[in-house]
Amino acid sequence: MGMSTGPSGGGAGSSPMVDINTTPLVDVMLVLLIIFMITAPLLAHKVRINLPQQSTDPADKSKIEQKRLELRDLGGAVEIRLNNEPVSQEMLFTEFREVGKKVKDDQPEYKLEADETIPYSALASILAAAKRSRVERIGFDNLATPSGGDGSGPPPG
Secondary structure (H helix, E strand, C coil), rough: CEEECCCCCCCEEEEECCCCHHHHHHHHHHHHHHHHHHHHHHCCCCCCCCCCCCCCCCCHHHHCCCCEEEEEEECEEEEEEEEEEEEHHHHHHHHHHHHHCCHHHCCCCEEEECCCCCCCCHHHHHHHHHHHCCCCCCCEEECCCCCCCCCCCCCCC
């Protein structure tokens, strides 16, 4: 198996020689090499992801129409305001469908601002409707406190 003996003379200089049989090791290494050669190209497939690119041209930003979308909690009911005008959820979804028919360059940019007290389900339904309608430009603006006491939101009342 892995041991070979020296000359069979049995003299003083005849000590056993121990060698490792490398044939099984070479066989295993060749099998592994073949497996890796077959599987490596399969693991190297590329997934293309289109990441948004920030524009460096300040005039490019000024061409995009800005729309402010506010969500406020009115004691259990959610008020939706589009450019400081109250709108119903159905009207907002209709606008999303109309905007989604346009190409990305012609779509306005929606800035979503919500109170901390807004239920997640209300926010998620608006974002899901925007995605279904293919609205490309929607993002979050500075989130105001519920009372508007930090100066960023409209005065209460």
